[in-house]
Amino acid sequence: MAGAWVFAETVDGVPKPVVLELLTKARSLGDAAAVALGPGASKSTATLGEYGAKKVYVHEDAAFRDVLATPAVELLERLVEKDRPDLLIFGMTYDGRDVASRLSARLGTALIANATDVSAKDGGWAIISPMFGGSLLVTTVPKTKGPTIVLIRPKAVAAAPAGSAGAPEVQRLTDSVDTSKPVARVLRRETEKASGPKLEDAAIIVSGGRGLGAPENFKMLDELAAELGAAVGASRAVVDAGWKPYSFQIGQTGKTVKPTVYIALGISGAMQHTVGMKGARTIIAINKDPEAPIFKLADLGVVGDVHKIVPQLIQEVRSRKGK
Amino acid sequence: MNVLVCVKQIPDPNAPGKLDPQTKRLVREGVDLVLDPGDEHGVEAGLQLVEKDGGEVTVISMGPPKAVDAIRRALAMGANRGILITDPALENSDAISTARAIAGAIKGQSYDLIICGTESTDGSSGAMPAQLAELLELPLLSFAKKLEVADGKAKIDRQTDEGYDVVEAPLPAVVTVTGGINEARYPALRGIMQAKNKEVKQVGLGEIGLDGQAGKAALTQEVVDATPAETRKAGEVVEDKGEGAKRVADFLKALKVI
Numbered sequence: 001m002a003g004a005w006v007f008a009e010t011v012d013g014v015p016k017p018v019v020l021e022l023l024t025k026a027r028s029l030g031d032a033a034a035v036a037l038g039p040g041a042s043k044s045t046a047t048l049g050e051y052g053a054k055k056v057y058v059h060e061d062a063a064f065r066d067v068l069a070t071p072a073v074e075l076l077e078r079l080v081e082k083d084r085p086d087l088l089i090f091g092m093t094y095d096g097r098d099v100a101s102r103l104s105a106r107l108g109t110a111l112i113a114n115a116t117d118v119s120a121k122d123g124g125w126a127i128i129s130p131m132f133g134g135s136l137l138v139t140t141v142p143k144t145k146g147p148t149i150v151l152i153r154p155k156a157v158a159a160a161p162a163g164s165a166g167a168p169e170v171q172r173l174t175d176s177v178d179t180s181k182p183v184a185r186v187l188r189r190e191t192e193k194a195s196g197p198k199l200e201d202a203a204i205i206v207s208g209g210r211g212l213g214a215p216e217n218f219k220m221l222d223e224l225a226a227e228l229g230a231a232v233g234a235s236r237a238v239v240d241a242g243w244k245p246y247s248f249q250i251g252q253t254g255k256t257v258k259p260t261v262y263i264a265l266g267i268s269g270a271m272q273h274t275v276g277m278k279g280a281r282t283i284i285a286i287n288k289d290p291e292a293p294i295f296k297l298a299d300l301g302v303v304g305d306v307h308k309i310v311p312q313l314i315q316e317v318r319s320r321k322g323k
Numbered sequence: 324m325n326v327l328v329c330v331k332q333i334p335d336p337n338a339p340g341k342l343d344p345q346t347k348r349l350v351r352e353g354v355d356l357v358l359d360p361g362d363e364h365g366v367e368a369g370l371q372l373v374e375k376d377g378g379e380v381t382v383i384s385m386g387p388p389k390a391v392d393a394i395r396r397a398l399a400m401g402a403n404r405g406i407l408i409t410d411p412a413l414e415n416s417d418a419i420s421t422a423r424a425i426a427g428a429i430k431g432q433s434y435d436l437i438i439c440g441t442e443s444t445d446g447s448s449g450a451m452p453a454q455l456a457e458l459l460e461l462p463l464l465s466f467a468k469k470l471e472v473a474d475g476k477a478k479i480d481r482q483t484d485e486g487y488d489v490v491e492a493p494l495p496a497v498v499t500v501t502g503g504i505n506e507a508r509y510p511a512l513r514g515i516m517q518a519k520n521k522e523v524k525q526v527g528l529g530e531i532g533l534d535g536q537a538g539k540a541a542l543t544q545e546v547v548d549a550t551p552a553e554t555r556k557a558g559e560v561v562e563d564k565g566e567g568a569k570r571v572a573d574f575l576k577a578l579k580v581i
Binding site for chain 1: 336417418419422441442444447448449450451452453454455456457458460461462463464465466468478480481482483484485486487488489490491492493496501502503542543544545546547548549550551552554555557558559560561562563567568569570571572574575576578580581
């Protein structure tokens with residue numbers, strides 16, 4: 001069977017949600033293995049096994065947490081040479097993209113980014129990636145020898161436990177990690193706290209775009225979100241303008257979300273944005289421009305002024321909840 | 324302080340991409356070509372560094388001969404000179420070929436910093452800068468929303484899912500910048516006039532010693548199919564005549580959200 005490895009990003013020993021999605025896909029393609037690096041990584045092995053990893057490579061050196069990409073690339077190169085997987089799957093995350101891209105240059109093998117699906121084809125792989133904000137699906141096949149490297153977008157695959165899986169074989173690695181070369185080192189981490197549910201997990205998202213006109217107008221979104229138990233998101237235009245931090249950004253270069261209800265306020269619906277939210281079950285849009293592309297996606301669209309409608313909507317929601 | 328900024332010419336992102344239904348290839352005719360808006364932030368970041376510390380900004384691009392227009396735009400913003408890698412053999416290159424070509428073209432020259440956008444607006448794989456860093460054996464400071472250079476080191480605020488990390492690397496290094504890092508300047512008329520006289524060196528694969536190692540001869544992958552995705556059906560669009568908020572609230576109620 002083909003060897004399908006997953007780069008298992010963990011935070012304090014807990015796999016990131018995308019890792020479980022990647023394993024769900026990997027185990028359908030072959031013998032799934034996971035590579036978990038950094039302090040606490042060994043705590044993740046049971047969960048990784050539950051989602052289909054038959055083998056987990058673990059290395060707990062702090063360098064994997066504190067130095068960007070290069071220590072992981074060095075180790076992966078050695079593991080790939082030794083155990084020869086056919087496929088290396090990464091999440092399309094900040095770290096996943098850096099490690100996968102460097103590794104592809106080092107190995108000289110194909111790298112296919114932004115993927116939403118991988119399948120076996122003619123003894124190789126066929127990888128599907130959306131283009132033009134998801135309006136077109138492109139199928140790509142690798143043409144290199146050695147493992148194909150695929151970056152899969154978060155939320156492209158629904159994570160599901162393997163069911164019958166036993167405990168995985170755990171291989172603890174203790175190779176020395178060389179950081180004598182110049183490296184990019186993390187000095188400290190800053191968290192930008194948002195109130196309410198996490199954007200990635202929220203069932204309802206209230207999201208704002210440039211149509212809001214000014215950063216202070218996000219206050220009414222916060223208010224509406226609080227009434228609905230929703231998370232607040234933003235378009236790239238708003239984040240680039242500095243109205244909201246990056247952690248709020250939804251879209252191609254931000255987060256991919258799949259809530260039950262997505263309420264787009266003053267968002268025109270550029271492809272950059274819609275690629276990150278078109279998986280929502282229901283989309284509601286309010287925008288003053290009747291030609292805004294967001295109305296082509298919306299289940300309910302209201303052409304009008306967000307500054308008038310949103311405060312009214314907050315009142316309407318309150319009065320309905322009161323009943 | 325010498326800065327190299329990598330830029331790309333792309334079809335105007337405000338014009339939606341179209342596919343020729345027969346050839347299944349991108350329709351390029353009649354679409355304006357522009358300097359990738361993401362790269363304008365890279366040029367701006369480079370200019371701000373040399374304006375503070377002295378030095379020069381070189382802009383490098385790979386593309387067809389007309390990609391020189393994107394370089395001219397960066398020169399009009401204030402960059403000092405340009406390099407265009409252009410060769411028919413590079414048509415439809417993979418990201419790794421671009422990285423190899425840029426690494427080849429700057430061989431023997433020294434830069435303190437190489438700045439790229441996080442990803443091109445059209446291809447958006449975001450692989451090239453990290454591949455370039457790997458080929459040059461340099462550290463990569465990626466997803467920078469803030470960049471400072473001092474004492475032979477570059478320090479960035481690197482965006483993360485939860486906020487940002489402060490990350491540092493010694494020079495020389497590769498940095499990718501996000502759109503939030505700065506407000507890119509608009510070229511002034513004077514800059515546009517001056518740009519016409521600035522040097523843009525054109526090089527082919529042979530001149531950079533990469534014949535047969537980049538472009539068509541070194542494709543790592545092939546697109547075998549392109550089909551339109553299923554589109555969401557548009558629902559009802561109503562004009563707000565005072566009832567808009569009520570309609571939305573009714574809709575939310577029907578969805579059992581409230």
